[in-house]
Amino acid sequence: MIKKKDTQESSSFDKELFKRSVLYNVKTLYRKTLEEATPQQIFQAVGYAIKDVVIDNWLTTHKEYDKQDPKTVYYLSMEFLMGRALGNNIINLQAYKPVKEAMDELGLDLNVIEDQEPDPALGNGGLGRLASCFLDSLSTLGYAAYGCGIRYRYGMFKQEIRDGYQIEVPDNWLVDGNPFELRRPEYAKEVKFGGYVNVRIDENGRSNFVQEGYQSVRAIPYDLPIVGYGNGIVNTLRIWDAEAIECFHLDSFDKGDYQKAVEQANLAKNIVEVLYPNDNHYAGKELRLKQQYFFISASVQEAIAKYMRKHDDIRKFYEKVTFQLNDTHPTVAVAELMRILMDEYYLTWEEAWNVTIKTCAYTNHTIMAEALEKWPIELFSRLLPRIYQIIEEINRRFIIKIQEMYPGNQEKIRKMAIIYDGQVKMAHLAIAAGFSVNGVARLHTEILKKQELRDFYEMMPEKFNNKTNGITQRRFLLHGNPLLADWVTAHVGSDWITDLPKISKLKIYADDEKCQQEFMNIKYQNKVRLAQYILEHNGIEVDPRSIFDVQVKRLHEYKRQLLNILHVMYLYNQLKDNPEMEFFPRTFIFGAKAAAGYYNAKMTIKLINSVADVVNNDPVINGRIKVVFIENYRVSNAELIFAAADVSEQISTASKEASGTGNMKFMLNGALTIGTMDGANVEIVEEVGAENAFIFGLSSDEVINFENNGGYDPTEIFNNDPDVRRVLMQLINGTFAPNDPDRFRTLYNSLLNTISTNKADMYFILKDFKAYAEAQRKVENAYRDEKRWARSAILNVACSGKFTSDRTIQEYVDELWHLDKVVLPKKVVGKDKT
Numbered sequence: 001m002i003k004k005k006d007t008q009e010s011s012s013f014d015k016e017l018f019k020r021s022v023l024y025n026v027k028t029l030y031r032k033t034l035e036e037a038t039p040q041q042i043f044q045a046v047g048y049a050i051k052d053v054v055i056d057n058w059l060t061t062h063k064e065y066d067k068q069d070p071k072t073v074y075y076l077s078m079e080f081l082m083g084r085a086l087g088n089n090i091i092n093l094q095a096y097k098p099v100k101e102a103m104d105e106l107g108l109d110l111n112v113i114e115d116q117e118p119d120p121a122l123g124n125g126g127l128g129r130l131a132s133c134f135l136d137s138l139s140t141l142g143y144a145a146y147g148c149g150i151r152y153r154y155g156m157f158k159q160e161i162r163d164g165y166q167i168e169v170p171d172n173w174l175v176d177g178n179p180f181e182l183r184r185p186e187y188a189k190e191v192k193f194g195g196y197v198n199v200r201i202d203e204n205g206r207s208n209f210v211q212e213g214y215q216s217v218r219a220i221p222y223d224l225p226i227v228g229y230g231n232g233i234v235n236t237l238r239i240w241d242a243e244a245i246e247c248f249h250l251d252s253f254d255k256g257d258y259q260k261a262v263e264q265a266n267l268a269k270n271i272v273e274v275l276y277p278n279d280n281h282y283a284g285k286e287l288r289l290k291q292q293y294f295f296i297s298a299s300v301q302e303a304i305a306k307y308m309r310k311h312d313d314i315r316k317f318y319e320k321v322t323f324q325l326n327d328t329h330p331t332v333a334v335a336e337l338m339r340i341l342m343d344e345y346y347l348t349w350e351e352a353w354n355v356t357i358k359t360c361a362y363t364n365h366t367i368m369a370e371a372l373e374k375w376p377i378e379l380f381s382r383l384l385p386r387i388y389q390i391i392e393e394i395n396r397r398f399i400i401k402i403q404e405m406y407p408g409n410q411e412k413i414r415k416m417a418i419i420y421d422g423q424v425k426m427a428h429l430a431i432a433a434g435f436s437v438n439g440v441a442r443l444h445t446e447i448l449k450k451q452e453l454r455d456f457y458e459m460m461p462e463k464f465n466n467k468t469n470g471i472t473q474r475r476f477l478l479h480g481n482p483l484l485a486d487w488v489t490a491h492v493g494s495d496w497i498t499d500l501p502k503i504s505k506l507k508i509y510a511d512d513e514k515c516q517q518e519f520m521n522i523k524y525q526n527k528v529r530l531a532q533y534i535l536e537h538n539g540i541e542v543d544p545r546s547i548f549d550v551q552v553k554r555l556h557e558y559k560r561q562l563l564n565i566l567h568v569m570y571l572y573n574q575l576k577d578n579p580e581m582e583f584f585p586r587t588f589i590f591g592a593k594a595a596a597g598y599y600n601a602k603m604t605i606k607l608i609n610s611v612a613d614v615v616n617n618d619p620v621i622n623g624r625i626k627v628v629f630i631e632n633y634r635v636s637n638a639e640l641i642f643a644a645a646d647v648s649e650q651i652s653t654a655s656k657e658a659s660g661t662g663n664m665k666f667m668l669n670g671a672l673t674i675g676t677m678d679g680a681n682v683e684i685v686e687e688v689g690a691e692n693a694f695i696f697g698l699s700s701d702e703v704i705n706f707e708n709n710g711g712y713d714p715t716e717i718f719n720n721d722p723d724v725r726r727v728l729m730q731l732i733n734g735t736f737a738p739n740d741p742d743r744f745r746t747l748y749n750s751l752l753n754t755i756s757t758n759k760a761d762m763y764f765i766l767k768d769f770k771a772y773a774e775a776q777r778k779v780e781n782a783y784r785d786e787k788r789w790a791r792s793a794i795l796n797v798a799c800s801g802k803f804t805s806d807r808t809i810q811e812y813v814d815e816l817w818h819l820d821k822v823v824l825p826k827k828v829v830g831k832d833k834t
């Protein structure tokens, strides 16, 4: 039954004006007519026309902020994985239909135009994408916020697959220019590196710490608009570029000046050159620490300057500002804030500390040990001498606190000190100097409290809290899956766009056979769309009637893509042995980038492609199994992929995935989860019911138990399970590498060999294999019953309400940030241009 039409589109959008604006832009930017312009030029022209609309709301928003003086959150993050802006901005302006019409009338295809935009990929994976979802929700909910980050010249590399191997290609995302950005040289800041700390007596007789003999760079902000959905609010993502500071004239420099000038120019060029492509992994590179301090110093300086333009007492800074640290990467912010407060505003240590500890809050995104940032003292103190001095003092005072609480307990100091064993431990600094430590899913937060950060929790339990992650339904349903979005709106109205829990009204349709058919039909059309993409990009033909079983996420051993492909090998063996067996056709879809130096991850990509070559072309299989590796997985093709998925693979080793957010995007698009009780999967199953998901494998307690007792022995499984043994032998007998049988030996060794690696099967792949295969059998059987499957899929959509980032942000606001809600004067809302 159709209840309500889509009433969310703004009626005030001036289509004719917009069309004129596009034509005008093509003319003035390129001296061309529409017919002569290239698709990229048309994208630029449309982008500028949309920016024009956005600019008015941006101005109004900031005028209103100026008037209302709301408390502001600065979301400090090394990564923002924004994805394309054009379509999202049009959606949030509620102008998708008129813009589409305008394009049609000009003989243009909006989809093709959107496809011209490079994905701004200033992030690796979940952590950066979460930051982007948060910005979308902050604007939509009407809170004053800045995202602060780095304008990397090269974002996440582009992945090409050649001969089954990953090749990294530089992502020169700015070559054609970015129509949405605004350069703001008037807010440039100087950032200083190196040198030494001196004590100087200033003109007022105060002794003061000053950094001397340093090199510096100029940080220049570029602002990107973050458009709220239908409320006229536009916040700002401020990303910093680095430029050399001109400090000499060509006619009056001596050799030393020249040397210094060249070095400073190089420093500026190098700092923002490239995003480190490591996910959940810390490499300890000096340039990375420079990046961190660079954008933090600039952001903190500007936050303070902005505050002081309106207020006179810096001691009350925390009443108007919160710094949320996205993992430990921005943690130098606490010391930089202390430095400015003491060295530039002459606050005492105690006064400065009181401000800092009420301003800063830290989010933990992983328990993976290799992701913990620890900087060698030598490097840190050489690069940031004044900052290091301040951290030493924070550490000294923190150790006194530990001793007061645990007199004589050296063990506590060893485990909790900020500086220990020649290293600066950034997580310890973030915990000691902030008012909040939060995990990103309930299970993750519990593990932090009971295991990883147990000592800190015991000492400061009041700081610990959970904020289960979320995603924006505007991008991942409204924009990414228009067919399903319209269907949902037709049944429950459009409230879900800004109030996702309303989508639960769909529950009553789960048993309605007509609705089930409609749903499956939409899913089918989305599968056809993805099949076309796969044919175009991979040259592989896939059958949209097969089960689309999808694992897309960064390639990491803990995420266990290897378990997935080993299971495909097992199914292949079964079908080869018994070609007549009952088998529902399945397409296994993978998409993943591997960190450039991560050997096992890269070999897993090669294995997936090698299995694909064999299985896809085996006449005995006859297309019943297809394996597809989607090249260059990123936000833009993710939107197509989620919409087309039947099965969502969320199979990390329990306890290892802090939350996961892809799991939520699949759920919202009506895929059923096969997964472990890890991260937010736990809460997903709680919402949708265990009967509408396929849960298998060790629990996090069991995993942690094994780990605390020295691991487990996979050889027993190898010896006793012929199916597993056969699959493992195929890794080293050339089944998938006839010319180089040893190609996958490292993967084999990672599962079995305790000699070449110190631990075998650290991620419990063999331990969970049987249970996974069993869960996959259940998936197949469930899919055979189309009505039951459709029911479960609809219920997944209907029960996804909790996982909107709007809910997550509201929790941050209510419990941590205490921001003021900003409402624009009525006449401005929805207004596009005057």
Ligand code: GPU
Pocket: 124, 125, 126, 127, 128, 130, 278, 279, 280, 281, 327, 365, 366, 371, 440, 469, 657, 658, 659, 660, 661, 679
């Ligand atoms: N995450 Br730390 C990353 O994507 N990169 C990182 O460097 C670190 C964490 C992810 C977690 O792996 C994922 O479970 C979580 O959902 C996401 O952060 C957002 O919290």
